[in-house]
Structure formats: C-alpha cells, structure tokens
Amino acid sequence: MCGIVGFTGRDNAAPILLDGLKKLEYRGYDSAGVAINGDGVITMVKVSGKINNLCEKTENGAAISGSAGIGHTRWATHGAPNDINAHPHMSMDGKFAIVHNGIIENYAELRLELQESGYEFLSETDTEVIVHLLDHYYDGDLKETIMKTVSRLEGSYALGVICADFPDAVFAARQNSPLILGVGVGENYFASDVTALVSRTKNVIYLDDGELAELSPSNISIFDCIGRPVQKQISRVAWDIEAAEKGGYEHFMLKEIMEQPRAVKAAIEPRVRSGKIAFDELDLTDEYLTNVDRIYITACGSAFHAGQVGKYALEALLGVPIEVDFASEFRYRDPIINERSLVIVISQSGETADTIAALNEAKRRGAKTIAIVNVVGSTIAKTADNVLYTWAGPEIAVATTKGYTTQVAVLYMLSVCLASRLRRISAETEARLTEEILMLPSQIQRAIDLNPHIPYLAKRYHENSSVFFIGRNMDYAACLEGSLKLKEISYIHSEAYAAGELKHGTIALIEPGRLVVCLACCERLFDKMMSNVKEVKARGAKVIGVTAEGRKRIFSEADDVIFVPTAEELFCAVSEIIPLQLFAYHVAKENGCDIDKPKNLAKSVTVE
Numbered sequence: 001m002c003g004i005v006g007f008t009g010r011d012n013a014a015p016i017l018l019d020g021l022k023k024l025e026y027r028g029y030d031s032a033g034v035a036i037n038g039d040g041v042i043t044m045v046k047v048s049g050k051i052n053n054l055c056e057k058t059e060n061g062a063a064i065s066g067s068a069g070i071g072h073t074r075w076a077t078h079g080a081p082n083d084i085n086a087h088p089h090m091s092m093d094g095k096f097a098i099v100h101n102g103i104i105e106n107y108a109e110l111r112l113e114l115q116e117s118g119y120e121f122l123s124e125t126d127t128e129v130i131v132h133l134l135d136h137y138y139d140g141d142l143k144e145t146i147m148k149t150v151s152r153l154e155g156s157y158a159l160g161v162i163c164a165d166f167p168d169a170v171f172a173a174r175q176n177s178p179l180i181l182g183v184g185v186g187e188n189y190f191a192s193d194v195t196a197l198v199s200r201t202k203n204v205i206y207l208d209d210g211e212l213a214e215l216s217p218s219n220i221s222i223f224d225c226i227g228r229p230v231q232k233q234i235s236r237v238a239w240d241i242e243a244a245e246k247g248g249y250e251h252f253m254l255k256e257i258m259e260q261p262r263a264v265k266a267a268i269e270p271r272v273r274s275g276k277i278a279f280d281e282l283d284l285t286d287e288y289l290t291n292v293d294r295i296y297i298t299a300c301g302s303a304f305h306a307g308q309v310g311k312y313a314l315e316a317l318l319g320v321p322i323e324v325d326f327a328s329e330f331r332y333r334d335p336i337i338n339e340r341s342l343v344i345v346i347s348q349s350g351e352t353a354d355t356i357a358a359l360n361e362a363k364r365r366g367a368k369t370i371a372i373v374n375v376v377g378s379t380i381a382k383t384a385d386n387v388l389y390t391w392a393g394p395e396i397a398v399a400t401t402k403g404y405t406t407q408v409a410v411l412y413m414l415s416v417c418l419a420s421r422l423r424r425i426s427a428e429t430e431a432r433l434t435e436e437i438l439m440l441p442s443q444i445q446r447a448i449d450l451n452p453h454i455p456y457l458a459k460r461y462h463e464n465s466s467v468f469f470i471g472r473n474m475d476y477a478a479c480l481e482g483s484l485k486l487k488e489i490s491y492i493h494s495e496a497y498a499a500g501e502l503k504h505g506t507i508a509l510i511e512p513g514r515l516v517v518c519l520a521c522c523e524r525l526f527d528k529m530m531s532n533v534k535e536v537k538a539r540g541a542k543v544i545g546v547t548a549e550g551r552k553r554i555f556s557e558a559d560d561v562i563f564v565p566t567a568e569e570l571f572c573a574v575s576e577i578i579p580l581q582l583f584a585y586h587v588a589k590e591n592g593c594d595i596d597k598p599k600n601l602a603k604s605v606t607v608e
C-alpha cells in the first residue's frame with residue numbers, strides 16, 4: 001500500500017521526509033516522491049523505482065530547501081509505476097502539491113468535469129483529480145478549499161496537502177485510510193503509520209474518518225468536515241524505533257520469526273492472573289455469551305488462517321458452531337447474522353479494507369464484534385465493540401509471522417476464557433489448558449532449536465516448481481499458513497490440502513520428485529496421516545514429515561523429518577508453524593528473493 005509523510009518545522013524538510021519514507025518501504029511500493037515548500041515556491045521531485053533513486057536525485061534531500069513538505073511511496077492501483085504517475089501531484093500553476101493513499105471511487109466523473117473546465121491531466125491516477133479540485137475551489141482560504149475539495153470525494157483517502165501561499169503549513173485529511181499525526185517540539189508531522197515518525201516523536205494523534213488537520217511548526221489544529229474544532233487525545237507509542245529495525249538480522253522476517261517467543265509471551269502474560277485467563281478488555285456479559293448461538297470469524301490471508309486454527313479450539317471448548325470466512329466473501333454473501341451472532345475479525349494491521357468492510361457489515365446487521373488486532377489505534381481496533389490487542393510489536397516484513405502466532409495465541413486464550421465463563425469446562429481442565437498456553441513461548445523456542453537443519457532442507461528442495469502441504473484437522477489449518485508463507489516469499493506454487501481429500505482428485509498431480517510436506521502432529525490422526533504419506537510416496541513424492549518429537553515411526557516413510565515439541569493437541573499450531581516459516585524463509589533465500597518486500601505484495605492491503 002501507498003505510504004505518505006508530512007513535516008513542518010525549523011529544519012530542512014526533505015531529509016526528514018526521505019527518512020520517513022524509508023521507514024515505510026516495508027509497505028511495498030514502486031515509486032516515490034517529495035514536494036517541499038521553499039518560501040512560497042514548491043519544488044517537487046519524484047521517481048519510479050526505489051527511494052534510493054530519489055535520494056540520489058536530491059542529494060539525500062540537501063538539494064531542496066524548505067522547512068515544510070510532503071512525501072509518498074506509491075503502490076500502483078491506477079496507472080503504471082512510472083515518474084508521471086508517481087506522487088506528489090501538482091496543480092497546473094504549481095501552487096498546490098498533494099500525496100494520497102487510498103482510492104477515489106468517483107475519480108472518472110470528477111476527471112471529466114475538470115477536463116471540461118479546462119484542466120489538463122498529466123497522469124493516469126485517480127489522485128490527480130484532487131489537486132485540480134483544490135485549484136478549482138481556491139479563493140485564498142486554504143482550510144475552506146480543502147473542506148470543499150474532500151466533500152466531492154467518494155472512496156478512501158489519507159491526504160497530505162501543501163500550498164505555496166502558506167510556506168510553513170501542511171494539511172492532512174482522512175477518510176477510510178489510516179493517518180497519524182506526530183506531535184514534536186517546534187515541529188509536527190503526519191504519516192500513514194507510526195513507523196515513519198516514531199524516531200522523531202512518540203507522541204501521536206490518531207485522526208478519525210472525516211477529520212482534517214492543519215499543522216504548523218508550533219501548532220496542530222484539528223477540525224471536522226464542516227470546520228468545527230475537534231479535541232483529540234495525544235497517545236504515547238509503546239515501542240522504540242529499534243523495535244522497527246533489523247537488530248542485526250539479515251531480514252526483518254527472520255528477526256520477527258525469532259521474536260515469536262517474546263511476542264507470544266507479551267500476548268499471553270497480561271491476561272493470566274492466579275492461573276486463570278481473563279480479558280479485562282472484553283465487554284460482553286455472561287448472559288449475552290450464554291445466548292450466542294453462532295460465532296463467525298472473518299479475516300484475510302494469514303489472519304484468516306489463524307481463524308481456521310481458532311475454529312478448532314473454540315468449537316472443542318465452547319460447543320458453539322464456528323464459521324470462518326474470507327472477509328472479501330463474508331461481506332458479499334448476505335451472512336445470516338442476528339443479535340445471537342458474535343463476529344470476530346482478525347487483522348495484524350487493523351487497516352485491511354475487506355476486513356474493515358466485513359466488520360462494518362457485521363455491526364450493521366446487529367452482531368456484537370470482537371477485533372483481534374496488533375496495531376494500536378488502527379481503524380479496526382477503533383471500530384469493533386471489543387478489541388483484543390496481540391501486543392506483537394511492529395511487524396515490518398510483508399509476510400506475517402509473529403502477527404499470526406500471536407493471533408492464534410489470543411484465540412486459544414479466548415477459547416479457554418469463554419469456555420470457563422460458560423462453565424463448559426471443569427476447573428481442572430481450565431487449569432491444565434492455561435498451563436499449556438503459558439508454555440507456548442517456550443514451545444516456540446524449542447521448535448526453533450529442534451530444527452537447525454531447515455537451511456539444509458531448503459537447499460535440498462528449493463528448486464521444486466510446486467509443493468503440497470497436507471494435514472488433517474488443525475494440522476490442515478496449519479498447512480494453509482505454511483503454504484502461504486512459502487508461495488508469498490519464494491514465488492514457488494504451493495497448495496494446502498486436507499490429507500483425506502487428496503485421493504478425490506488432486507493426487508493426480510503427485511508425480512515423482514514432487515515435494516509433499518505432511519503435518520502429523522495430531523496424535524489421534526497420526527496413523528491416518530501415515531497412510532496418506534504412503535499414498536503419495538507410492539506415486540514418487542518426496543515427503544517432509546512434521547510431527548511431535550519422539551514419534552519416530554515417521555522415519556519409516558518420510559524422506560526428511562521435522563520434529564516439534566509435544567503439545568496439547570488443540571494448541572499445536574503455534575509450534576508446528578515455526579519450522580514451516582523457517583523453511584519458507586530459507587527457500588526464498590536460496591532463490592534470491594526479496595524476502596521482506598515480496599513482489600506485488602503490500603504489508604497492509606488498504607484497498608479492495
């Protein structure tokens with residue numbers, strides 16, 4: 001997704017903007033640019049490709065003077081990634097420059113209207129209509145001009161604006177796309193997410209939809225879409241910029257894989273007191289919970305896979321039907337929701353457009369909602385009736401790892417907590433399961449320590465053109481995530497399949513040399529899985545068997561074995577995903593892929 005930054009202060013703006021854009025690189029982009037207001041003259045420089053191209057062109061910002069400006073990294077939605085379509089976009093007379101994250105749904109009609117009024121468009125973007133609207137409405141009152149302009153826009157925008165007539169001001173406006181203000185001393189900022197500004201200030205203001213902000217070096221004014229002042233709380237960012245740095249690892253992804261014991265511990269520990277799990281932040285009465293007759297879980301990508309894992313634990317412990325659906329499907333399938341439905345949405349970023357829409361749809365239909373989210377103050381966190389933060393810390397790599405395992409850990413805790421409140425489990429079972437959950441961080445560490453040979457397996461199998469992950473029950477749910485990890489960073493085609501289903505057609509694709517990763521951590525289904533291993537071996541497949549340490553029978557059939565710690569069967573997904581994350585990482589490394597910023601992908605998909 002696009003990233004935007006803005007700065008106004010006493011220092012030269014360009015180097016600060018470039019540094020902010022570098023912190024947003026992880027979001028994925030294909031072009032970048034800055035526009036600086038230098039005493040009433042706006043200078044704009046933008047390039048396709050990486051931010052380094054921009055740094056070279058501007059001598060790391062030294063070549064542009066001015067203490068107020070805006071910057072942008074573009075993830076192309078309308079128009080190819082090139083210098084013309086890159087942001088910022090400037091008005092024909094050079095008075096305005098803007099940067100935008102989101103999609104203007106009605107840009108075609110606005111473009112036609114503006115062209116008929118004589119405006120010439122240089123780019124193919126939807127964004128360019130905004131800068132010409134500013135010019136069209138401008139009468140000297142910039143705040144009024146921006147309000148009129150955004151009132152014409154339909155869709156989503158996080159918008160940054162500078163105007164030559166206001167040398168030290170930058171403006172920001174937000175609708176359905178995240179925008180955060182940074183409160184400094186003698187300087188102020190805005191950005192798409194906290195990562196871009198936390199090195200300059202940890203005091204932030206989360207703009208809400210429909211709000212606009214005027215920033216000067218000494219002041220921030222916030223007002224609503226009709227110009228009324230709005231009072232906002234200043235929040236304190238809970239982590240340091242080092243948390244968003246690589247910390248000596250070659251890639252953010254590897255750092256975040258290794259951080260998982262700490263991240264999962266951070267998700268668990270605040271919620272276990274005197275041996276019991278409690279979610280103080282959950283505002284649902286026992287009476288309401290007793291009346292719930294269906295729970296929906298909806299999310300995208302890995303968050304959806306976490307939901308699939310959570311389904312098994314919730315159904316086993318609560319005895320309530322759980323329906324898991326892609327957010328992009330949920331919102332359009334006319335879900336049967338009423339006041340007895342509980343809807344859980346899961347999102348690391350809290351800004352995924354499809355998940356936001358699904359959440360709003362669930363609320364519109366009368367369901368109570370719970371959000372399991374990592375990014376504090378994100379749109380989903382602020383929209384849901386209840387938010388359970390995963391406390392994983394900033395996740396920079398596009399491919400989620402600690403985001404996923406902390407989501408699963410919260411789902412496990414929620415299952416035990418609700419089952420206890422509904423008296424569906426005994427006190428002994430609750431105590432035992434709580435102990436198991438408290439052991440998850442050490443089990444993750446053991447899953448790492450048990451498998452120093454993963455790089456060797458990657459060397460052995462990295463040239464496969466297609467890989468299958470098969471499993472049963474929650475092993476199958478873990479296969480979904482293991483498969484996505486491999487394909488999204490190594491670009492090898494991969495498919496997760498319910499092991500019992502393979503023989504109903506897909507086994508036709510198993511041919512000599514085909515790699516099949518068989519997850520067999522569920523003890524009661526181990527023999528069934530061994531039969532499936534034999535089936536694929538009979539057709540010439542190479543098999544990596546993944547099972548609990550000590551289950552040595554798997555050696556009789558598998559070509560290679562990965563052991564994970566023996567865990568409570570309901571909770572095995574958190575440790576068995578670890579070697580699959582590492583396998584994907586090392587295969588991608590063998591294949592020379594851009595591991596932290598895979599092609600075509602973005603860290604947070606804030607468009608439909």
Ligand code: AGP
Binds near residue numbers: 301346347603
């Ligand atoms: C997973 O590695 C991907 N980055 C992607 O599938 C991601 O999980 C999905 O886009 C959902 O993102 P969210 O958790 O921020 O909503």
